Amino acid sequence: MDRRRVQGPETSVVPFPLLDDAAPGVVAPPLQAGKRAGGRRPEDMRPIFLRTGLISQASGSAYIEMGRTKVACAVYGPRQIKKQQGFSEQGRLYCEFKFATFACKKRRNHQRDSQEKEFSQVIVQALTPSIRLEKLPKSVVDIYVTVVENDGTASCLAAAITAASTALADAGVEMIDLVAAASLAYQQRRPEGDAPTGENTREAGAADLVLAQMPSLGDVTHLLHRGPVDWAQMSRAVEQCIDVCAKIHAVMVHSLREHSAAEQ
Amino acid sequence: MTSPYAFSAETFKRVQPSEYYRKFLEQDVRPDGRAFSQFRKTILNAGCISTANGSAVVRIGDTTVVCGIKAEVAEPTLDQPAAGYFVPNVELGPLCSAKFRPGPPGDLAQVVSERLRKLSEEYIAFEELCIEPEQAAWVVYADLVCLNHDGNVLDACQLALLAALKNARLPEAQIGEDGIVRAGEAFTRAITIKRPILAATFGLYEGRSLLADPNASEEPLLDSLVTVCVDDAEHLHAVWKSNGGRCSLEQLQRCVELARIRFTELSALLESSAADQ
Numbered sequence: 001m002d003r004r005r006v007q008g009p010e011t012s013v014v015p016f017p018l019l020d021d022a023a024p025g026v027v028a029p030p031l032q033a034g035k036r037a038g039g040r041r042p043e044d045m046r047p048i049f050l051r052t053g054l055i056s057q058a059s060g061s062a063y064i065e066m067g068r069t070k071v072a073c074a075v076y077g078p079r080q081i082k083k084q085q086g087f088s089e090q091g092r093l094y095c096e097f098k099f100a101t102f103a104c105k106k107r108r109n110h111q112r113d114s115q116e117k118e119f120s121q122v123i124v125q126a127l128t129p130s131i132r133l134e135k136l137p138k139s140v141v142d143i144y145v146t147v148v149e150n151d152g153t154a155s156c157l158a159a160a161i162t163a164a165s166t167a168l169a170d171a172g173v174e175m176i177d178l179v180a181a182a183s184l185a186y187q188q189r190r191p192e193g194d195a196p197t198g199e200n201t202r203e204a205g206a207a208d209l210v211l212a213q214m215p216s217l218g219d220v221t222h223l224l225h226r227g228p229v230d231w232a233q234m235s236r237a238v239e240q241c242i243d244v245c246a247k248i249h250a251v252m253v254h255s256l257r258e259h260s261a262a263e264q
Numbered sequence: 265m266t267s268p269y270a271f272s273a274e275t276f277k278r279v280q281p282s283e284y285y286r287k288f289l290e291q292d293v294r295p296d297g298r299a300f301s302q303f304r305k306t307i308l309n310a311g312c313i314s315t316a317n318g319s320a321v322v323r324i325g326d327t328t329v330v331c332g333i334k335a336e337v338a339e340p341t342l343d344q345p346a347a348g349y350f351v352p353n354v355e356l357g358p359l360c361s362a363k364f365r366p367g368p369p370g371d372l373a374q375v376v377s378e379r380l381r382k383l384s385e386e387y388i389a390f391e392e393l394c395i396e397p398e399q400a401a402w403v404v405y406a407d408l409v410c411l412n413h414d415g416n417v418l419d420a421c422q423l424a425l426l427a428a429l430k431n432a433r434l435p436e437a438q439i440g441e442d443g444i445v446r447a448g449e450a451f452t453r454a455i456t457i458k459r460p461i462l463a464a465t466f467g468l469y470e471g472r473s474l475l476a477d478p479n480a481s482e483e484p485l486l487d488s489l490v491t492v493c494v495d496d497a498e499h500l501h502a503v504w505k506s507n508g509g510r511c512s513l514e515q516l517q518r519c520v521e522l523a524r525i526r527f528t529e530l531s532a533l534l535e536s537s538a539a540d541q
Contacts, residue, residue: 004369006381008351012336012403015437015447055412056326057361057480068314072411074359096358096366101407102316102332110353110407144359144366146409148330149313 005110014106036192043240045182045194046155048251050163052170052259060171062163062255067196068151073163075171078139091136093128095120095143097160103150105197119157120145126161126181126212126222132174141173151196154183154208157224158194161212166252170259177214178252179221182244184209184237186229191237193244209234211241215249282485289473296325296479301522303464303477306530308423310431310537317451318432320537322424325479326414328360331424333406333432337445340394340401348393348401352380354408354421361413361480376418379504380408380425383463383493386501389456396439404432404455415479418491422463423530429455430538461501462530464523465491471510474518476526490516492523496531 001007035041046067055061058074065071081088097119101108112120123143131141145160161181169178185195186207195208207227213220220242225234277284277295288295298304304325313319316332340347356373358364369377393402406428408421433451440446467478467486478486487509493502500520505511 002368004374005353006351006377008349008403008405009338009341012338012349015337015435015445018446018448054328055360057413058359070313072359076358076362098357100330100332100355100409101405102313102319102334105315107334107336107405110355142358144357146357146359146411148332148409148411149315151314 002110042190042192043243045244045247046196048248050166050251050255052166052255053263058167058171060167060169060173062166062170064159064163066155066159066194068149069155069159069196070148071145071156071159071163072148073143073145073160073167075141075143075164075167075173077141077171078136078173079142081138081140087138089134089137091131091133092140093124093131093133093143094140095123095145095164097123097145099147099150099156103147119160122157122210122222122224123161123164127165127168127179129219129221130165130175130177130179130214131168132176135174141168141171143167152183152185152194154185154210155194155196157181157210158183158212161222162248162252166256169252169256177216178249179212180215180245180248180252181210181212181222182241182248183211184241186227186233186237189229189233191233191240193240209237209241211238211245213242213245215246281481285482285485289469294475294482300473301476303526304479306423306533308427308533308537310427311541317434318428318430318455320424320427320431322420322427324416324420324477326412327410327416327420327479328412329408329410329417329420329424331406331408331421331428333404333428335432335434336403336405337395337400337437338403340398344390345398346394347390349403350381350384350388350390350393350406351403352384352406352408352425353377354380354410354417356410356413356417360410363413372417376421379418379502380421383422383461383502387458387461389458392456395437395445399443400437400439400445402434402437413480415481415483416465416477419463419465419477422461422493423534426457426460426462427534427537429457430534431541459495459497460531460534461493461495462527463491463493464519464526465489466519466522468509468511468515474515476522490519492519494520494523494527496527498524
């Protein structure tokens with residue numbers, strides 16, 4: 001039992017809907033004249049709002065919104081590595097990814113679950129190749145990510161990677177390139193970029209992809225694919241994501257420039 | 265005579281924070297330009313998170329708190345079969361300040377959560393959260409996530425909590441003959457707040473100066489913090505004074521007066537954010 005928090009009842013549930021036929025899974029409506037809901041083409045992402053330096057206590061920070069997905073990211077460090085973790089000639093990255101308890105349709109626990117731990121790992125792996133860790137011996141850079149609202153889980157992860165890379169740059173950590181990440185979901189086997197919750201349903205055969213890339217160098221640093229698709233669809237999806245990453249990169253550069261101009 | 269050492273103001277602040285601070289207070293001003301009894305600019309935005317039943321974001325200066333409310337259903341307790349639950353929890357994670365480490369909530373988070381819970385007993389109508397006595401009741405989870413900790417997190421949390429509760433809507437629920445609770449599609453029921461209670465925090469510096477709304481760089485320099493919670497009828501609901509510093513009766517009275525003025529400001533903010541929706 002957790003004595004450090006205010007306790008509710010042992011178990012609580014979401015009530016059933018009044019009408020039995022109200023199906024929980026909403027299937028994406030078909031394309032209308034080649035456009036999705038909101039007038040987006042299949043490959044379009046949602047508009048991005050990205051702002052750096054909002055968390056004044058952190059060494060660097062970024063806040064990103066993509067549609068209703070809202071992610072806050074703070075970077076602290078470089079800090080001295082703890083003795084127990086041993087000597088390391090190279091610097092290390094540490095990441096904690098957390099959904100706020102109210103961020104998803106179903107309430108999340110305060111403790112991090114396995115999905116949040118996996119996403120933390122993915123963020124570290126996606127960002128590590130971009131950072132000059134040999135410049136930071138015996139140090140650790142901490143990245144903390146909180147999802148305030150989840151509107152598409154794959155898009156949350158992509159937004160988190162983008163925000164974390166921007167926050168690292170804001171903190172002045174030496175990097176060889178920024179890392180931009182894009183996500184897409186396969187709707188009836190057709191890749192559609194940056195899908196919100198309603199479009200990306202969990203029916204059998206659903207598939208999604210998150211791709212992180214260093215746009216200036218053209219190197220893919222991480223690729224996470226889930227679900228059954230064939231190779232032709234996959235390669236089309238990867239190319240689509242790479243195109244989107246270049247656009248996201250422009251947004252990242254713009255917000256970093258704007259912030260550093262405002263500071264001077 | 266000029267000193268052989270010349271510090272920039274930024275270095276001086278880091279090396280000798282209390283001396284730096286005293287120099288400002290001697291001139292009757294605080295380092296961020298505020299007067300002693302002045303609160304920082306407060307911004308309130310309610311209903312910004314669609315996955316929650318109710319939500320609010322509060323910024324007091326740089327301190328940012330997000331409150332999200334989620335409602336679920338559970339069996340009432342045996343000793344209060346006709347009452348619902350209200351579970352406020354504050355998350356002061358490592359994201360919001362370098363002072364906090366990953367892991368379970370620290371002392372400050374636990375203290376703030378407990379104070380919010382105590383205050384909530386005064387204004388939550390628990391009996392209205394009951395769906396069917398002895399069988400089902402609403403559990404209102406209110407989780408407050410601090411995104412930026414720049415001091416005075418309690419005031420921000422209480423304001424965010426009230427704004428989110430005002431914003432929250434529950435579906436109409438009923439219990440069927442099979443004992444299963446079903447809820448309608450429309451979120452129509454508001455949560456009753458019997459009386460709004462808001463907090464105002466002050467710091468005492470060297471037993472003399474009374475500073476409203478201390479920020480993160482001021483908090484460690486203060487002898488004590490005084491939090492006063494008042495309602496719309498100007499009744500006191502809680503007064504917390506932390507740390508050991510001395511506080512005279514006149515100072516305490518001044519805190520209460522200022523807290524009442526602060527209450528009118530904040531309740532106007534609450535009204536206007538509710539009117540926006």
